[in-house]
Amino acid sequence: MTDKSNDPVAIWQNMIGEMEKGFNTVANHAMASPEFSKVVNQVGGVAAGAQKQLGDLMEKYLVTMNLPSRAQMVSMAERLQSIEGQLNEIKALLHQVRSNSGGLEGGYPATPKPPRTKRPPSADGEQK
Amino acid sequence: MNGPPGLDLAAIPERIQSEVQRAIQRSIKGVEYFSSSGPSLGLTPKDILHVRGTMNLYHYWPVADEIYRVPILIVMATTNRGYILDMVPGQSFIEFLLKRGYDVYMLDWTAPKPEEKSLRMEDYVLDFIPDCVRRVQQDSGETELTVIGYCFGGVLSLLYGSIFADGPMKNLICFTTPVDFREMKLFQNFSDRRYFDLDRLIDSVGNVPPEMILSSFEMLRPASRAASQVQLWENIWNDEYVKSYRMFDRWATDTLPLAGEYFRAITKDLMWDNKLYNDTMSVGGRPADIAKIKVPILHAVAEHDHIVPYDAAKPLIQKIGSTDKEEVILKGGHVSLVAGANAVKRLWPKLDSWLGGRST
Numbered sequence: 001m002t003d004k005s006n007d008p009v010a011i012w013q014n015m016i017g018e019m020e021k022g023f024n025t026v027a028n029h030a031m032a033s034p035e036f037s038k039v040v041n042q043v044g045g046v047a048a049g050a051q052k053q054l055g056d057l058m059e060k061y062l063v064t065m066n067l068p069s070r071a072q073m074v075s076m077a078e079r080l081q082s083i084e085g086q087l088n089e090i091k092a093l094l095h096q097v098r099s100n101s102g103g104l105e106g107g108y109p110a111t112p113k114p115p116r117t118k119r120p121p122s123a124d125g126e127q128k
Numbered sequence: 129m130n131g132p133p134g135l136d137l138a139a140i141p142e143r144i145q146s147e148v149q150r151a152i153q154r155s156i157k158g159v160e161y162f163s164s165s166g167p168s169l170g171l172t173p174k175d176i177l178h179v180r181g182t183m184n185l186y187h188y189w190p191v192a193d194e195i196y197r198v199p200i201l202i203v204m205a206t207t208n209r210g211y212i213l214d215m216v217p218g219q220s221f222i223e224f225l226l227k228r229g230y231d232v233y234m235l236d237w238t239a240p241k242p243e244e245k246s247l248r249m250e251d252y253v254l255d256f257i258p259d260c261v262r263r264v265q266q267d268s269g270e271t272e273l274t275v276i277g278y279c280f281g282g283v284l285s286l287l288y289g290s291i292f293a294d295g296p297m298k299n300l301i302c303f304t305t306p307v308d309f310r311e312m313k314l315f316q317n318f319s320d321r322r323y324f325d326l327d328r329l330i331d332s333v334g335n336v337p338p339e340m341i342l343s344s345f346e347m348l349r350p351a352s353r354a355a356s357q358v359q360l361w362e363n364i365w366n367d368e369y370v371k372s373y374r375m376f377d378r379w380a381t382d383t384l385p386l387a388g389e390y391f392r393a394i395t396k397d398l399m400w401d402n403k404l405y406n407d408t409m410s411v412g413g414r415p416a417d418i419a420k421i422k423v424p425i426l427h428a429v430a431e432h433d434h435i436v437p438y439d440a441a442k443p444l445i446q447k448i449g450s451t452d453k454e455e456v457i458l459k460g461g462h463v464s465l466v467a468g469a470n471a472v473k474r475l476w477p478k479l480d481s482w483l484g485g486r487s488t
Contacts, residue, residue: 009147016358023351031347032317041323044340052332071242081179088176095175114190116197116270118229120484 153365167371169378170211172222177233178263182240182247182387183256185233185263186210188222192229196487198298199231199268201260203281203288206252206386207341210236212379212467213278219375221466224476230487231268235260235281240387245334247387249397250412253287261296272298274487278466279304279436280394283404286418286444287411293420299486300425301479302444303466304436307418308405309398311440314348319399326395330388338383345383348434376463405443418444424452426482428475430465431457454482 030036055070062069068076178185204210213234214222225232235257240247264273275297277285282305289297306312318324329336346353356373363369386394403409409416425448429441438457445455456478460470 007143013359013362016355020351020355024349027350028314028348031314034317034320034322037317037320038323040318041320041325044329048329048332051337084179088179091175114193114195116195116231116268118192118194118196119488 150365154361167216167375169216169375170209170214171216172214172220172226174234177267178260180256180259181244182237183260184236184238185260186236187264187267188226188232188234190231191226195229195231196484197270198272198274198487199233199264199270200225200274200276200483201264202232202234203257203275203277203285204234204236205279205281206237206284206390207280207384209379209382209384210234212463215375215379215467216371219468219472221471221476224472224480228480228484230483233260233264233267237384239338239384240335242334245330245388248389248412249287249393252284252390253291253411253416254414257284257288258292265296271296274299274301274483276301277303277305279306279462283307283398286404286421287409287416289421289423290416290418291411291414293422297423299483300421300423300450301483302425302427303475304429304433304441304462305427305444306436306440307443307447308440309402310405311437312399313437315344316399318344318347319395321400324395326392330392334388335385336388336391338385341386342381342383345380345435372468376468380463405447407447418447419449422449422451424486425450425454426479427453427455428465428479429455429457430460430462432460433462433465435462 059069059071173189174186175189176184177187202210202213204213214220217223222232222234261273265271273296275285275289277283277300282302285300285302286305286307289300310316319326356377360370360373363373397403397409401408404416404418407417407419425445427441427444429436429438431438433441442455445453458465458470458474458478460474464470465475
């Protein structure tokens with residue numbers, strides 16, 4: 001077989017790895033400058049403001065088109081989440097009742113909780 | 129015929145054949161990749177004990193016949209989903225803990241809703257965590273518990289532990305948790321107070337969008353996404369590689385938004401004023417000095433962590449008040465420290481050997 005230094009695939013993979021490292025190092029160096037921070041935050045601030053305005057505009061457009069807006073969908077998702085939450089509460093309560101009663105009448109016995117008696121293994125690997 | 133030194137000309141046809149086969153496999157598997165979903169994640173059986181807004185408390189079903197007395201509460205980072213600790217069988221930290229006989233609970237987060245933009249640091253530290261602690265106590269019947277915090281979940285755990293220093297936390301484990309925020313140099317520069325109009329951002333967007341959080345993480349290594357795509361294409365014939373890539377890629381891009389007021393507090397108190405390191409941090413008017421924490425602590429940090437550099441995490445062990453304290457530096461990065469093949473071999477067994485004796 002060819003050794004790594006002459007294997008074109010290995011050379012290619014190594015080159016990609018080195019390029020990644022090199023680019024990251026150069027970029028990190030550039031990103032550490034105050035000028036970078038200034039530019040990024042100016043652009044970011046403008047983008048955030050524009051995103052907010054676009055969102056408001058889209059909301060009005062959807063109302064005009066008689067379509068549900070994102071806020072309405074989010075509100076619906078919240079209601080679903082709330083129902084899910086209540087179902088989970090009921091499930092937890094049922095679980096508790098089942099544990100307390102030692103199983104539902106005529107049903108499967110409740111899974112007993114394992115005892116909290118475990119000790120760490122000793123140095124020779126045996127359970128204490 | 130002689131070639132360059134180290135080159136075996138007789139092996140070239142075999143090598144070409146192998147590459148052609150891989151190229152064919154790439155085409156077939158490439159189609160499969162785009163037409164199928166990734167592996168299902170976070171499937172270790174659990175009960176959802178409590179859901180309130182952005183907060184979810186899970187209890188994983190014990191699998192051992194006998195479990196340690198002290199339950200574990202994992203506090204996940206608020207920027208990411210908890211399934212990083214429960215990928216697939218064989219690569220799940222949760223599954224590992226359950227098999228080793230621990231009783232495991234997790235405080236995981238969902239995206240805060242627009243009306244939750246007013247959640248503050250005190251909601252997380254003085255309400256959500258104590259609420260979960262109470263529920264773990266009720267469910268397990270035990271007063272004491274071990275808290276494990278990952279990344280910013282570690283910061284929240286430190287704040288909780290310093291304010292509630294009298295208990296019930298028995299042990300604390302932090303994974304790659306920053307304390308000296310000056311040392312997160314690129315994040316420092318991104319949020320330079322001379323140019324970063326924090327108030328304007330929060331006032332205009334409410335919650336900080338996940339795209340912004342993800343971009344700030346990706347900007348730390350701007351070439352890595354493109355390089356990983358190239359590596360994926362090269363290895364797309366390899367099912368195990370693709371499975372692993374999809375798991376981690378899905379998790380990494382599944383970033384959560386951050387509640388606006390909470391982000392404001394993180395930026396002002398930690399990034400700008402470095403209050404945790406300067407011992408001037410307070411939450412809801414209550415001093416949060418980590419020197420007050422006296423419980424046994426293990427801090428696991430990664431040698432090549434580009435998100436929380438070692439210099440940012442190092443002061444934790446120096447500043448904490450515990451006498452039983454240990455820092456362990458392991459090979460790997462911010463994510464591979466806790467999940468994946470390296471974690472299986474390095475962090476998990478270390479954690480088990482440290483925690484077992486302290487969980488009785």
